[in-house]
Amino acid sequence: METFERAHLDNYFGRIAERFAPTEALCSVVVTHLLADRPSFVQAVGTLAEVRAVLPKPKSIHHAAMAEVSRGSVVDELSRERFADPDEAVEYIEERASGQRLVLLDVGGYFAPSLHAMCDRFSGQVVGVVEDTENGFRRYQALGKPPCPVFSVARSPLKQPEDYLVGQSVVFSTEALMRSRGDILHGREACVIGFGKLGSSIARMLHAKSVRVTVYDEDPVRMTQAMSQGFRIARSRSDALARAGVVMCATGNLALRHDDFNQLRNGAHVATVTSSEDELEIGGLANLYRRSPVGEHITRYATTGHYFYVLNNGNAVNFLHGASVGPFIFLVQAEILAAVANLAAQPEEPGYYEVPDAERRFIAQTWLNYFNRR
Known part of the structure; x- marks a missing residue:
């Protein structure tokens, strides 16, 4: 300062x-x-x-x-x-x-x-x-x-102002990492898991960038809120992941468990708003997937016929750019x-x-x- x-x-x-x-x-x-x-x-x-x-x-x-x-x-x-x-x-x-x-x-x-x-x-x-x-x-x-x-x-x-701006900063950092590998958000489909204060902010920011957004939340009340705001809602977590090129996890309570990762589409990017221990159960993937860095703060997980990318080792992406x-x-x-x-x-x-x-x-x-x- x-x-x-x-x-x-x-x-x-x-x-x-x-x-x-x-x-x-x-x-x-x-x-x-x-x-x-x-x-x-x-x-x-x-x-x-x-x-x-x-x-x-x-x-x-x-x-x-x-x-x-x-x-x-x-x-x-x-x-x-x-x-x-x-x-x-x-x-x-x-x-x-x-x-x-x-x-x-x-x-x-x-x-x-x-x-x-x-x-x-x-x-x-x-x-x-x-x-x-x-x-x-x-x-x-x-x-x-x-x-x-x-x-x-x-x-x-x-x-509330902080929550809104954190959502914006998460989307900014996700796109910045993708752009570092010559990729962009525009034209992809995105899945937002968790439609609380941060998840809803992320969904709105993605929509503003012309990204097609699907929302999944275990709370049916939040699903109705997402639907009323014009977002597609998924019937299940599997449905939410099936077509998403970008998966944004905003639950604070294990958005993706061990068995969910094999349902990610090839080439999907996974980003979170909090620490990996709170959002992603990635520890058990070591015996199934090969891990390799493919860019700064981007890890590729690959096995026969399947691969995806995890940003910032599953930790909050916005802290890579100051989280301001x-x-x-x-x-x-x-x-x-x-x-x-x-x-x-x-x-x-x-x-x-x-x-x-x-x-x-x-x-x-x-x-x-x-x-x-x-």
């Missing part, structure tokens, strides 16, 4: 933090995409809840941002395995925040498997969790009643700060919460004051 832009962003977060400054001391462990603009957000979190550790999502690390954050905070390696084991999870937060009031900032439900153990056995207090994504929020919902308050920004109206959604991401980050302040201000009963509408309106107006300057 340019120096002026960074200063402007820091001032914006300073205004947000001033509005939501907690009266009770708090510390935090922060899971984040460590992109170029993220040091300002981490710094802002620290003004509300001392940052005891930053856990960057491994497929989205900007090296300059990593270096900057590392100068002021402990940066640890993030993996699902670390927080899948309750003993290891409790040991980790003891090491980083023993005896403290702790808030967990999450992107993808990493803390969910061990949340009960952390709340029961931690020497301090897990005040609550703030979750950024729909996929992650579903992981917490699967717990039933959680052992502490869980704030979600995943379904906030302030996140412009200043709209700062709306969501401000709401995360508001959620932290809500957790610090008053002890909530265990359950699921959202930031109040009045606070969202303050965030939106502040954002407009800073980023709608003519």
